[in-house]
Amino acid sequence: MKQLFKTGEVFIWFTGFGLAVTLLMISGLLVLILLKGSDYYYPSKLASVSTVDGKNYLGQIVREESIPKTNLPDSLKEKGLDRYNLKIANRDLYGLDFKWIEEPEVQSITYHEDAAVIERMEFGNFNGFPNKLMKDGQTILEGDENLESGISPYISEITDYRNELNRLSKSEVGKINYKIEQLRSDIDKIKYENRDDESKAQDKINEINNEIEELNSNYALITHQVDSIKHIASRYSLFVRTAEGDEKEIDLLNIVRVYYPNRMSITQKAGFMISKVYEFLVEDPRESNTEGGVFPAIFGTVMMVILMSFVSVPFGVIAALYLREYAKQGSFVRLVRIAVNNLAGIPSIVFGVFGLGFFIYFVGGTIDQLFYPEILPTPTWGTGGILWASLTLALLTVPVVIVATEEALASIPRGIREASLALGSTKWQTVKKIVLPAAAPGILTGVILAMARGAGEVAPLMITGVVKLAPNLPLDGNFPFFHLDRKFMHLGFHIFDVGFQSPNVEAALPMVYMTTFLLILIVVLLNISAMLLRNRLRKNYKSATF
Amino acid sequence: MEKTSDLKEPLAVVNKVDSDKVAKILVKDMDFYYGSVLALQKVSMKIQPNRVTALIGPSGCGKSTFLRSLNRMNDLIDGVRVEGEIKIDGVDIYDKAIDVVELRKKIGMIFQKSNPFPKSIYENVAYGPRVNGMFKRNKKKLDEVVERSLKQAALWDEVKDRLNESALGLSGGQQQRLCIARAMAIEPEILLMDEPASALDPISTSKIEELIHQLKKDFTIVIVTHNMQQAARVSDDTAFFYIGKLIEFDKTSKIFTKPSIKQTEDYVSGRFG
Numbered sequence: 001m002k003q004l005f006k007t008g009e010v011f012i013w014f015t016g017f018g019l020a021v022t023l024l025m026i027s028g029l030l031v032l033i034l035l036k037g038s039d040y041y042y043p044s045k046l047a048s049v050s051t052v053d054g055k056n057y058l059g060q061i062v063r064e065e066s067i068p069k070t071n072l073p074d075s076l077k078e079k080g081l082d083r084y085n086l087k088i089a090n091r092d093l094y095g096l097d098f099k100w101i102e103e104p105e106v107q108s109i110t111y112h113e114d115a116a117v118i119e120r121m122e123f124g125n126f127n128g129f130p131n132k133l134m135k136d137g138q139t140i141l142e143g144d145e146n147l148e149s150g151i152s153p154y155i156s157e158i159t160d161y162r163n164e165l166n167r168l169s170k171s172e173v174g175k176i177n178y179k180i181e182q183l184r185s186d187i188d189k190i191k192y193e194n195r196d197d198e199s200k201a202q203d204k205i206n207e208i209n210n211e212i213e214e215l216n217s218n219y220a221l222i223t224h225q226v227d228s229i230k231h232i233a234s235r236y237s238l239f240v241r242t243a244e245g246d247e248k249e250i251d252l253l254n255i256v257r258v259y260y261p262n263r264m265s266i267t268q269k270a271g272f273m274i275s276k277v278y279e280f281l282v283e284d285p286r287e288s289n290t291e292g293g294v295f296p297a298i299f300g301t302v303m304m305v306i307l308m309s310f311v312s313v314p315f316g317v318i319a320a321l322y323l324r325e326y327a328k329q330g331s332f333v334r335l336v337r338i339a340v341n342n343l344a345g346i347p348s349i350v351f352g353v354f355g356l357g358f359f360i361y362f363v364g365g366t367i368d369q370l371f372y373p374e375i376l377p378t379p380t381w382g383t384g385g386i387l388w389a390s391l392t393l394a395l396l397t398v399p400v401v402i403v404a405t406e407e408a409l410a411s412i413p414r415g416i417r418e419a420s421l422a423l424g425s426t427k428w429q430t431v432k433k434i435v436l437p438a439a440a441p442g443i444l445t446g447v448i449l450a451m452a453r454g455a456g457e458v459a460p461l462m463i464t465g466v467v468k469l470a471p472n473l474p475l476d477g478n479f480p481f482f483h484l485d486r487k488f489m490h491l492g493f494h495i496f497d498v499g500f501q502s503p504n505v506e507a508a509l510p511m512v513y514m515t516t517f518l519l520i521l522i523v524v525l526l527n528i529s530a531m532l533l534r535n536r537l538r539k540n541y542k543s544a545t546f
Numbered sequence: 547m548e549k550t551s552d553l554k555e556p557l558a559v560v561n562k563v564d565s566d567k568v569a570k571i572l573v574k575d576m577d578f579y580y581g582s583v584l585a586l587q588k589v590s591m592k593i594q595p596n597r598v599t600a601l602i603g604p605s606g607c608g609k610s611t612f613l614r615s616l617n618r619m620n621d622l623i624d625g626v627r628v629e630g631e632i633k634i635d636g637v638d639i640y641d642k643a644i645d646v647v648e649l650r651k652k653i654g655m656i657f658q659k660s661n662p663f664p665k666s667i668y669e670n671v672a673y674g675p676r677v678n679g680m681f682k683r684n685k686k687k688l689d690e691v692v693e694r695s696l697k698q699a700a701l702w703d704e705v706k707d708r709l710n711e712s713a714l715g716l717s718g719g720q721q722q723r724l725c726i727a728r729a730m731a732i733e734p735e736i737l738l739m740d741e742p743a744s745a746l747d748p749i750s751t752s753k754i755e756e757l758i759h760q761l762k763k764d765f766t767i768v769i770v771t772h773n774m775q776q777a778a779r780v781s782d783d784t785a786f787f788y789i790g791k792l793i794e795f796d797k798t799s800k801i802f803t804k805p806s807i808k809q810t811e812d813y814v815s816g817r818f819g
Contacts, residue, residue, distance in 0.1 A: 328624075329624075413661065415657060415659055415661035416661045416662075416663055416664075418619060418622070418655075418657065418661070419655075419657065419661045419662075419663070419725065419728075420663070420673070420677075421619070421622070421650065422617060422619060422650055422653075422654070422655035422657075422729070423650070423651075423654075423673060423674040423677065423678075423728065423729070423732055424647050424648070424650040424651035424674065424677065424678050424732055425647070425673075425674075425677035425678075426647050426677075429677045433673070433677065434663055437664070437665075438663075438664050
């Protein structure tokens with residue numbers, strides 16, 4: 001026994017056990033998130049449930065559980081009682097998406113082949129039995145089979161209309177709005193500049209007003225276009241019978257897709273899931289973020305991390321270079337080093353508050369006063385935006401870069417520095433040509449850590465520019481393309497918002513899991529790409545072999 | 547014949563290398579301090595051109611410190627101080643007006659542990675000329691220098707087909723010869739070698755020693771070594787250091803056959819050290 005402790009075998013088991021538990025926890029978490037999330041994309045069967053009191057429901061059984069015995073009346077305690085959670089959708093009819101049904105209430109559960117899920121732009125899904133497709137009051141498709149095989153061209157036609165409408169109202173109207181806004185602020189500026197004598201500026205203002213008029217007439221043209229497309233599109237409507245037997249008319253323009261989960265084959269289901277994942281990645285969110293995609297949040301997250309890296313990496317590397325290579329090592333430098341290390345441990349919300357106070361109110365406020373006095377008190381830069389959020393995060397991550405870079409620099413052997421100096425190169429040449437390239441893999445490790453930390457941080461963003469729904473991306477086709485003053489969406493905040501601030505939390509739950517998984521995936525991807533880069537660099541610097 | 551009798555403390559010093567010839571490196575009354583620790587005391591020495599001078603002595607005797615003072619490598623350490631004179635070609639290298647970078651261009655240095663840069667073989671050799679701004683727009687000339695240096699270091703035949711491969715893939719002996727080639731590419735006048743063969747196997751060592759013989763005609767070589775046989779084989783003059791003092795400096799044949807001082811004899815005969 002003593003021998004066993006002496007060899008340390010026990011501790012090796014202990015460390016191995018620790019590692020195994022950790023790995024298990026991490027992989028368990030990932031699998032749980034992925035399973036829960038993909039649930040959302042799996043087209044589960046539609047069950048027609050009729051109850052004892054003569055009511056009919058159509059929906060997916062999302063959960064089946066037994067009611068805790070302590071909550072049951074004595075008579076049932078022995079037998080127990082199950083209940084089903086049914087996603088009945090049809091929010092516009094029932095008000096709620098989900099319904100709990102206790103097992104004794106159920107009379108029968110059947111799966112009808114012709115039951116369909118209709119995904120809509122508004123009010124969530126609709127579960128029912130599609131009946132007929134009408135155009136201008138005339139039936140063009142009727143009957144279950146005809147509808148199933150024949151509806152897809154109409155849906156894709158409608159999708160084209162909708163995309164066109166989207167393009168017009170977002171990009172075209174957006175462009176005009178942007179220009180008008182610019183012109184209005186020009187007017188404000190001219191007025192402000194000539195505030196003593198407005199008559200001088202009147203000509204210019206009139207000129208600009210004319211331009212605005214012109215844009216407005218363009219705007220009217222586009223609205224007209226929008227109206228006519230809407231008019232054409234709204235000629236189609238789908239009639240659907242509900243589980244209760246009522247007939248409901250749904251505008252085809254409001255329908256994203258129709259599918260019959262009860263007769264889908266495995267391959268169809270797989271295809272369906274792929275198209276849903278695709279939608280998740282590239283579409284904008286709809287229905288207060290509980291449906292659709294998260295593209296703006298992905299874009300915001302990645303752009304913010306890149307902006308952040310552009311600031312924190314150069315500053316961190318330069319600071320570390322000075323600290324390690326040039327500063328005279330002494331108590332002051334030691335103090336600075338301790339401070340930097342501590343800075344890495346400060347709670348992120350503190351950085352957020354600092355960012356709000358310094359970047360937004362002080363720097364942004366000053367910029368507004370100097371360059372945009374005409375539209376005050378409406379802030380331009382003196383409010384949250386992607387630039388301020390990125391700078392705040394850069395502050396947060398710069399210590400990580402400094403610490404990693406310093407360590408990388410310290411690990412460069414003295415020998416090659418001396419060799420370089422002995423060849424008559426200056427200190428700067430040595431640093432630039434020998435030390436920095438050799439330290440690059442270590443520096444990149446720091447950058448990876450900083451990026452991962454920055455991508456996952458939410459608290460400081462909430463007060464420096466992240467929003468629930470941003471109307472525009474911070475990068476678009478309007479000059480000057482980068483709109484760093486704009487607010488943005490972020491995956492981490494999206495999780496918080498959809499999961500905890502959403503009006504329809506239960507319906508949004510799978511979205512939370514998927515977004516979480518995506519955020520982890522993005523962090524992992526960022527890390528992997530940086531790691532590959534690091535390994536490529538490291539190959540050039542592998543240690544000597546005798 | 548000149549005895550450095552002008553030393554303040556009459557040490558048991560014999561310093562007998564011919565002094566009528568020009569000294570490439572002239573050291574006079576040099577004291578060297580690490581902070582407040584006196585590491586070298588009253589060292590005086592004339593090192594002649596185109597000869598190999600070996601510095602021997604037990605560990606910690608200050609021979610490496612002495613070598614590193616010759617190209618001011620010790621400047622990199624905080625708190626070092628040099629008193630006395632070190633003149634190279636008659637110029638005091640510790641003068642305030644001296645540009646250290648310019649000085650080091652004239653002096654190549656080979657270290658105990660081979661230290662190639664983590665770059666290709668070609669880039670290693672071309673590094674010196676590049677940082678010194680030689681052959682800036684003349685790739686052909688640079689190629690020639692690289693080839694010449696590698697040939698001088700007797701490495702050309704082994705690496706000519708893989709100049710663009712990493713220098714770290716070479717063997718220990720090849721790496722050390724690469725370092726020699728690298729030092730020679732800046733066309734120095736003096737080569738300082740700090741135990742260049744201490745980490746190498748016998749074959750590599752003999753190659754390096756052969757090389758030192760050949761290089762003698764172009765360079766002034768100062769070599770620190772722990773290996774008495776090596777000192778005897780490669781050097782023309784030998785200086786024996788002991789506890790921060792230069793004890794005896796004479797022709798190598800003299801030092802190893804009939805040294806004038808007891809301590810030298812004890813050391814070279816292996817009685818201590």
